[in-house]
Amino acid sequence: PIDLPPEALAGPLSARLATARRLAETHGWRRLMEAYRPITLDLWRTAADAERARFLRHLRPWWDVHRHRLAPEIAAELDRLLVERRLTVRAGRIRNVEAFARTAALHLTTRDGPQTLSAPWLIDCTGPGHDATTAPLTADLIAQGRARLAASGLGLDLDQAGRVLHADGTPDLDLYVLGPPARAAFWETVAVPDIRQRIEALAARLTA
Incomplete structure (x- = not known):
């Protein structure tokens, strides 16, 4: 090492x-x-x-x-699809999405200018979102003062035990967050081994 x-x-x-x-x-x-x-x-x-x-x-x-890199087998399959031209990769920022009766249009801003991709299916694989103001549950907690946003923008503000912090900074004694929504406090909490460690720590705390 x-x-x-x-x-x-x-x-x-x-x-x-x-x-x-x-x-x-x-x-x-x-x-x-x-x-x-x-x-x-x-x-x-x-x-x-x-x-x-x-x-x-x-x-x-x-x-x-x-x-969070790919397993070699998956990387090899992606390489094969690229060679066969069954898969293409494009870089850009999403401007907006339009849904029609049988297709969806994805409007992008790329280095070469605006582009639009149309397809029967559009699948979002960007991972979990972190804007706690858009989910009804977390938005309601914020409105009640039982939660506040983290300065990092990665979701709710938590203490080192994973407890949700109220608007005044005091921890909620009954409300904990695990997994990707807890990235503001723990950052690496996406992979299964990391989440398992957090679950074990929380279980030990609750049963102590």
């Missing part, structure tokens, strides 16, 4: 990123990600709101791609 030097764990985010790149060039990015895995939660917990915001704004896509 890689022993991460102090400059990879503290200091300005840009300096830590430069150190991480040097380590990846020497040891490979897979070993680097494995070295970060056991300390990711501590790094996230100790990061200031401004530092978290910079990470989410500039590094989140790169982290997600390298941390």
